Amino acid sequence: MSQKVRWGIIGLGKIAHKFAADLQLSDTAMLHGVASRSMEKAIAFAKRYKAQKAYNSYEALAQDPEIDVIYIATPHVFHFENTMLCLKQNKAVLCEKPLGVNSTQVQTMIAEAQARNVFLMEAIWTRFMPSYQKVLKLLQEETIGEIISIRADFGFLGEPNPESRLFNKKLGGGSLLDIGIYPIFLSLLVLGMPSEIKTMARMTPTEVDSFCAMLFDYKNGAKAILESTFEVDTPTEGYIFGSKGSIKLHRRFHHANTITLFKDDVETVFELPHSGNGYIHEIEDVNGCIRNGETENSKLPLAFSAQLMTIIDRVKAQIGLNYDTTTSIQKK
Ligand SMILES: NC(=O)c1ccc[n+]([C@@H]2O[C@H](COP(=O)([O-])OP(=O)(O)OC[C@H]3O[C@@H](n4cnc5c(N)ncnc54)[C@H](OP(=O)(O)O)[C@@H]3O)[C@@H](O)[C@H]2O)c1
Numbered sequence: 001m002s003q004k005v006r007w008g009i010i011g012l013g014k015i016a017h018k019f020a021a022d023l024q025l026s027d028t029a030m031l032h033g034v035a036s037r038s039m040e041k042a043i044a045f046a047k048r049y050k051a052q053k054a055y056n057s058y059e060a061l062a063q064d065p066e067i068d069v070i071y072i073a074t075p076h077v078f079h080f081e082n083t084m085l086c087l088k089q090n091k092a093v094l095c096e097k098p099l100g101v102n103s104t105q106v107q108t109m110i111a112e113a114q115a116r117n118v119f120l121m122e123a124i125w126t127r128f129m130p131s132y133q134k135v136l137k138l139l140q141e142e143t144i145g146e147i148i149s150i151r152a153d154f155g156f157l158g159e160p161n162p163e164s165r166l167f168n169k170k171l172g173g174g175s176l177l178d179i180g181i182y183p184i185f186l187s188l189l190v191l192g193m194p195s196e197i198k199t200m201a202r203m204t205p206t207e208v209d210s211f212c213a214m215l216f217d218y219k220n221g222a223k224a225i226l227e228s229t230f231e232v233d234t235p236t237e238g239y240i241f242g243s244k245g246s247i248k249l250h251r252r253f254h255h256a257n258t259i260t261l262f263k264d265d266v267e268t269v270f271e272l273p274h275s276g277n278g279y280i281h282e283i284e285d286v287n288g289c290i291r292n293g294e295t296e297n298s299k300l301p302l303a304f305s306a307q308l309m310t311i312i313d314r315v316k317a318q319i320g321l322n323y324d325t326t327t328s329i330q331k332k
Contacts (some may be wrong), residue, residue, distance in 0.1 A: 005287045006032040008067040008091075010058045010082050011074035012045045015096060019071055020049040022279040028287045035061035058082060062089045069119065069290050072096055075165045076172030077323060080105040083120070087112045092119035094286050098177050098312065099305045101323045106309040110302045119289055121297045122305040124185055128281035130272040131256040132189075135240070135247055138261060139190065144242030150190055151241070152183035152253060153227040155234030162206045166230055174208030174321055176201075176312065180228030182254040184311055186238050187216055187224040193307055195219045201319035202231070209321055216311075 007029055009016050016034075023031050033053030036042040042054035055061045062070065062085050069092035072082045080100045086093045087109070099122040100106040113120035126132060138144065156179075158166045167173045187194070194216035202211040210231050216224040227234065238253035239246060245263030249256040257273040274281060289297050296302050316322065 005029040005290045006066055006068045008033045008035065008061045008064060008070040009045075009051075010035050010061060010070060010072050010086075011078070012036040012041055013073060016045070016071070016073040018277040019073065019279045019283075020045070020051075022276040022283055024049065025276045025280045026283055026287060028291070029283060032067050033061050033064050058085060062086045062091055068092060069094060069286065071123070076101055076177050077170065077325070080109060080325070083109050084112060087116060087118055087120065090116055090118055092290055094121050094123050094282075096123045097181055098122070098309065100309065101172050101177065101325060102316075103306070103309045103313050105325060106306055110306060113295065113302070117295055119286075119295050120302060121286060121289070121300055122308075123282060124181075124300055125279055125282045126182060126185060126254045127189070127300045128285050129255055129274050129278065130281070131249065131259050131270070131274075134270055134272055135249065135259060136189075138247060139240070143244070143261065143263065144240065144246055145244030147190060147222050147240060147242050149222060149241045150187050150224040150239065151226075152186050152224075152238040152249075153229075153234045154179040154182050154236050154252070154254065155227065155229035155232055156236075157233055158210075158230035160204070160210075160230075162204075167204055167206050167208060167210075169206050169208050169323065172323060173204075173206060174210075174212075175228040175230045176209050176212045176315060176319070176321060178228075179230075180209075180212050180214070180226070180315075181308070181312065183224075183226035183228060183238070184214070184315075185308060186249075186253070187226060188304065188308055188311065190240055191216075191218050191222050191224060194224065194311065197311070197314050197318065199315050199318040201321070203320070207321075209319055212315065212319060214315055 035055040039056035046054035072095040196217040198215040214226040236252040238249035250258040
């Protein structure tokens with residue numbers, strides 16, 4: 001592919017703005033079209049980020065032959081139907097996290113992408129941060145020895161508006177899916193699949209979790225202590241403790257600009273700032289995949305997203321968190 005990778009965006013909310021701003025930093029990509037439920041919003045967004053096309057229909061954008069890859073930026077519960085819509089048009093998809101709201105959805109999306117030989121990836125920007133490349137290198141070199149445990153929290157005080165994306169069950173509300181996914185991501189990246197999971201949660205009147213504490217156990221004896229909450233601001237840090245040292249991912253650990261290595265009574269600080277809003281790193285990686293005709297990303301393969309959702313489903317089952325997906329599954 002000699003020309004620039006042509007992007008489309010579906011759902012023009014908060015994250016779409018940050019993503020579109022970072023797209024402008026790329027030399028290998030351009031924003032071609034955007035789609036909103038509102039034409040007015042689509043036109044304003046297209047103008048602001050210099051997209052050629054503005055649509056008031058997600059379907060129309062999915063059918064645009066001049067788009068190579070579509071970024072899905074709608075609330076969690078719509079990821080399945082929006083992604084399936086694009087895949088069925090043989091469009092590559094970068095879908096915001098979580099890829100779906102349960103494993104049935106995620107497996108169906110993966111099967112559709114694979115059957116069509118079309119690129120699909122969950123937009124976990126964290127995996128592409130410079131700081132995470134450094135952490136993985138340190139772990140690969142066994143700098144901190146055998147991993148004994150991980151600790152990670154993600155918490156902020158969210159306005160308890162029952163209609164908001166965070167609290168409304170119909171929009172996939174709850175801390176687990178929105179931010180608990182990041183501590184779980186870190187544990188999966190570093191320790192793999194847990195053998196045992198223990199949880200404790202507090203549910204809201206809207207029947208989603210506003211607090212979720214998780215304890216994971218692994219076959220090799222390692223442990224993970226993870227937490228997500230909308231009830232209070234928490235440090236939002238990540239720690240990896242090993243037999244020969246430890247690594248701290250500074251606040252906010254899911255897009256840490258700083259990590260500290262503690263080893264032999266010496267603290268070594270690494271400043272590894274991300275560029276732009278932090279989305280440019282995943283954008284460039286996806287651009288590379290699209291240009292090379294790859295159907296998944298080797299840093300964030302689909303099997304990883306499937307495992308991530310398997311863990312989330314196990315946590316959901318324990319805390320009694322359930323989303324009604326009958327409508328979206330029927331639409332597939
Ligand atoms: N990677 C990250 O750092 C990060 C950060 C924040 C959020 N996210 C993810 O991005 C997704 C969107 O989050 P956000 O904070 O951008 O949400 P948001 O501000 O509420 O925007 C979501 C957009 O989805 C569209 N939408 C379609 N149907 C909708 C409905 N029934 N109700 C509300 N919106 C609807 C709307 O766009 P139109 O009106 O234009 O159609 C809306 O603006 C979530 O899945 C979240 O997990 C990721």
